[in-house]
Amino acid sequence: MQLSTILAEIGLDEATLRYGTLAVRSPIDGALIGNVRTHSAAEVDGAIHSAQQAFDAWKLVPAPRRGELVRVFADILREHKEALGALVTLECGKIRQEGLGEVQEMIDICDFAVGLSRQLYGLTIVSERPGHRMAETWHPIGPVGIISAFNFPVAVWCWNMALAVVCGNSVVWKPSEKTPVTALACQKLFADAVAQVGTVPPGLSQLLIGHADVGAQIAADRRIPVVSATGSTAMGRRVGPVVAERFGRAILELGGNNAIVVCPSADLDMAVRAILFGAVGTAGQRCTTTRRLLVHEDVYASLVPALKKAYGSVRIGNPMDPGTLVGPLIDKAAFDNMQAALGSAGGQVTGGSRVLASEFPHAWYVQPALVEMPEAARTVQHETFAPILYVYRYRSLDDAIRLHNDVPQGLSSAIFTNDLREAERFLSVAGSDCGIANVNIGTSGAEIGGAFGGEKETGGGRESGSDAWKGYMRRSTSTVNYSTELPLAQGISFDL
Numbered sequence: 001m002q003l004s005t006i007l008a009e010i011g012l013d014e015a016t017l018r019y020g021t022l023a024v025r026s027p028i029d030g031a032l033i034g035n036v037r038t039h040s041a042a043e044v045d046g047a048i049h050s051a052q053q054a055f056d057a058w059k060l061v062p063a064p065r066r067g068e069l070v071r072v073f074a075d076i077l078r079e080h081k082e083a084l085g086a087l088v089t090l091e092c093g094k095i096r097q098e099g100l101g102e103v104q105e106m107i108d109i110c111d112f113a114v115g116l117s118r119q120l121y122g123l124t125i126v127s128e129r130p131g132h133r134m135a136e137t138w139h140p141i142g143p144v145g146i147i148s149a150f151n152f153p154v155a156v157w158c159w160n161m162a163l164a165v166v167c168g169n170s171v172v173w174k175p176s177e178k179t180p181v182t183a184l185a186c187q188k189l190f191a192d193a194v195a196q197v198g199t200v201p202p203g204l205s206q207l208l209i210g211h212a213d214v215g216a217q218i219a220a221d222r223r224i225p226v227v228s229a230t231g232s233t234a235m236g237r238r239v240g241p242v243v244a245e246r247f248g249r250a251i252l253e254l255g256g257n258n259a260i261v262v263c264p265s266a267d268l269d270m271a272v273r274a275i276l277f278g279a280v281g282t283a284g285q286r287c288t289t290t291r292r293l294l295v296h297e298d299v300y301a302s303l304v305p306a307l308k309k310a311y312g313s314v315r316i317g318n319p320m321d322p323g324t325l326v327g328p329l330i331d332k333a334a335f336d337n338m339q340a341a342l343g344s345a346g347g348q349v350t351g352g353s354r355v356l357a358s359e360f361p362h363a364w365y366v367q368p369a370l371v372e373m374p375e376a377a378r379t380v381q382h383e384t385f386a387p388i389l390y391v392y393r394y395r396s397l398d399d400a401i402r403l404h405n406d407v408p409q410g411l412s413s414a415i416f417t418n419d420l421r422e423a424e425r426f427l428s429v430a431g432s433d434c435g436i437a438n439v440n441i442g443t444s445g446a447e448i449g450g451a452f453g454g455e456k457e458t459g460g461g462r463e464s465g466s467d468a469w470k471g472y473m474r475r476s477t478s479t480v481n482y483s484t485e486l487p488l489a490q491g492i493s494f495d496l
């Protein structure tokens with residue numbers, strides 16, 4: 001699909017991409033997609049003011065009616081799935097299947113949020129005082145700031161937006177400076193939904209394009225009680241304290257260093273497929289990408305050669321081609337980081353070199369790399385956002401779990417085993433310390449129904465399903481006295 005066709009489908013005016021100072025290039029071939037306008041500090045301030053005004057009106061709209069807006073938006077996404085998915089591929093380089101999958105994820109979270117808009121339930125709690133009732137109610141909280149990363153340019157916004165909007169909030173979105181065009185497309189489709197519904201306050205969804213300084217301004221602004229920030233741990237280290245200093249709430253979704261443990265009883269064919277998708281899918285540019293493989297010594301000699309063979313047959317190329325499994329890295333900096341990591345890996349490297357350089361001289365395609373680590377090596381501590389899989393050998397499950405948890409990050413994890421004891425142990429408090437722990441499926445590709453996020457330097461935030469919506473609301477506990485007495489809690493006597 002050509003850019004002009006995509007823009008026409010979405011109804012985004014091509015002029016939007018003509019007059020700005022931020023040059024956007026496709027990682028597919030380095031070609032210019034367009035120049036987009038960035039927002040000044042004064043414009044950011046004005047947008048936050050508008051979002052606050054929109055919030056004041058939107059919070060009073062009954063939640064099921066708020067859900068109606070999200071339902072209409074989901075229908076519009078269904079209609080434009082092909083075009084938006086193609087734009088995701090063009091701008092961030094993930095293969096067509098994954099671009100479409102990302103839009104599907106948006107639709108799924110919208111459906112989830114619509115259901116939620118008829119729930120948002122609190123508890124009633126027994127009171128220790130006779131003739132009293134205690135209850136908690138969840139209220140809208142205010143404009144929600146969303147700072148997002150390049151590798152999920154549309155889904156992460158939608159995870160946050162859909163929940164925030166049904167919860168009665170407005171949103172202020174700062175997408176990655178590497179993927180502003182998909183953000184403009186989302187904003188256009190959202191505006192279509194607003195127009196269709198008709199009774200939505202203006203300014204409910206604000207889009208602010210720019211670099212880190214725009215994100216920093218959102219993080220520091222007291223009018224934004226919740227800031228959901230997705231990106232590197234380095235970014236979270238800056239944003240987290242700024243939000244905390246003003247007593248805001250940060251939902252931090254940061255880097256991962258995810259591992260799969262392969263046990264002696266594992267179905268190795270299944271494990272190879274899962275490891276391959278987890279390690280090389282999205283060219284290793286997912287927060288949940290499999291970065292470490294811990295293999296029991298009894299199956300090492302069968303699994304690792306099979307995996308290397310599978311690596312050898314992966315089709316690398318233009319992500320728009322239906323047969324491609326691995327597209328490009330986002331830019332040259334990502335390629336340089338990968339080469340530096342491989343240079344200091346300390347193990348035996350297979351793959352990792354640049355490919356297709358003559359066909360795409362201005363793009364960065366790589367052969368995914370596998371690094372067999374020496375026995376005594378400490379597990380790699382850093383996330384390199386590229387397809388590098390470090391392979392370790394282990395003897396006992398105790399060793400594997402120790403190695404598994406010996407990293408600063410705690411996002412996603414998996415074990416391949418047919419042994420119930422091993423599986424349950426991995427999922428127990430004595431096992432994986434991650435926010436996501438799987439059995440016989442890989443580390444990436446979560447469904448929206450569960451809460452998504454991780455521990456330690458991954459930031460501790462939770463988004464998407466389960467009760468993650470509570471992060472976008474404020475809780476009010478109320479006690480009602482319907483008796484004729486005024487007993488005090490804890491039996492305190494205070495008589496005149």
Ligand code: NAD
Pocket residue numbers: 147148149150151152174175176177210211212213214215216217219230231232233234235238239252253254255256286287288383385411453454458
């Ligand atoms: P990045 O940290 O470079 O940028 C992410 C966003 O933060 C961008 O919009 C950027 O402009 C903004 N930003 C950067 N510094 C900032 C600052 N000081 N203040 C405010 N905003 C700032 O990340 P990236 O390269 O776009 O994405 C890759 C990273 O994101 C990886 O580490 C990956 O693991 C992580 N990620 C995490 C999740 C998750 O859910 N845990 C999901 C996707 C990506």
